Amino acid sequence: MASLEFSNISFAYIDTQPVLKQIDLELCSNEIVGILGPNGAGKSTLLRIANGLLRPQSGEVLLNNQDITKQVTSRLAGQIIVTFQFTRQQFFASTVEKELRTTLTLHEEDKSQQIHLLESLITQFGLNMLRDHHPYTLSGGEQRRLAMAIAMAVPATFFLLDEPTANADQEALIFLSKILRKMKTEGKGVMIVSHDIEFQLALCDRLIILIDGSIQFIGTPVDIINTQKKKKWNFFEIPEIYPFIQRLEREGSHPDLLKSYVAEKDFENKFTMISNILGEK
Template sequence: MTSIPQIVVNDLQYHYPDGTIALKGVSLNIYRGEIVGIMGKNGAGKSTLIKTFNGLLKPTFGTVYVENNNISDTFTSYLSKKVGIVFQNPELQLFANTVEDEIKFSLKNLNLSKEAIDEKISETLKIFDLEKYRNRSPFNLSGGEKKRLAIASIMCRDPEIIVFDEPTIGQDASGITFIKQIIKENATSGKTVVIVTHDIEFTIDVIPRIILMADGLVVADGPTHKILSHDTILEMTSLTSPQLVKFSKSLTELGEKVPEDIFLVKQMVQYLSEFFKNESRKRKGGKP
């Protein structure tokens, strides 16, 4: 991560044509290689905000810079090579006749040779475990597979910034594990990942920093476990604490000395292992 922000949003306002003011003055910085979550109530302005990152929406007031390009005077076609957005509902994103064509379409306009396109298609299908469905219609895939294809069709363009809108909806454990893996791999390879989500448990596992929005404004921005244990902020944004944060708090109320930053399963297992070992020693009459 470098100290020069890759996305700079300054006092951004967005007014929809019907008069709705979705963003009322949002300022934030996102750095290269970061994994950042954007959370908040339904209607807080999260989706509007991410649509400005690739120029789908242009600011009504204020500015958005992506890698020093002011999006207000940059072509969306240029920005969309830098910023890939994976939308919530894959059905709205997929349209080609076959899985292969879906990827091929995405690779158009990148000035690649036919050979390079073919190679990229094969590589992408392999990474996303879709090779066996190469000639199948995207609409005959299961929900999890459609999601994988939607992600693949964005990732094959190799964008530097990837934005996921609610990636875990309708996903079972293996789908969620796959998405976590993709996110981590991308961040490790220096790409920036922005995730709009309501999924608290997913967030606490993979997203170190969250930006909380309410009513078109940013109301909190900081380390995930700190924000997700702050009751007042959570209430304001219609979120709840993750299970293990709640559990830690309740244990503290019981008088147990729980370290402050327990929020992962392995941390809680470690803490409770000690707890149960102590209890068992006490029962046997030994020293705790």
């Protein structure tokens, strides 16, 4: 199993103002880890450190136990993908198709395979009508789709995604969730920064709470739900469905309902699960 580890990472943009403080965190292949934290907590900074865009003042980033902190970003590009919170920062070509082509050319030598992958990504991410458009003219949600398609064009092991849920409508969220779960089954490690708590609870195996540059909590979605009952954190609220499920659980006929609901990663199946229970009543 592959691993990406942040070991005792500290970072400051300005010497007197630490942004990350002694971060210890591991991401394995086959797992989806979510990062939750208020604005300015240091989430995007942490991701930029993973692919060498920023260098920590102290600590190491280890890829399969090897320190990569001093490697240049381009050498890590085939192994660790980091998508940007502000998608425009990553686009440089004049059309959607060229943008994808450029990435594919870097990672796939075989020309016919390049074309096959290009068409498959364009179809999968619903970009066909937009292929000749300039990336900057795409809507927010379309830019996110393009950014994900570019990320998927790289045969990397670790994907660190900065707010992939921003601008996404319900259909896009379900699509994204399916893609990320598929990546996990293919042995990829995924880290997601997102303010969409519902999405994070539904998808992630583990959640990390980062506040003011420090990790405050690491746990499963069920751990987070149970801890947040005491209103421990004020930057997010547990969606109403979860207390409702716990009430159903307490009523007695469905022990461990919360656990099974969280374990079910398919949104449609989650819905069916609850509808069936309500139907019984």
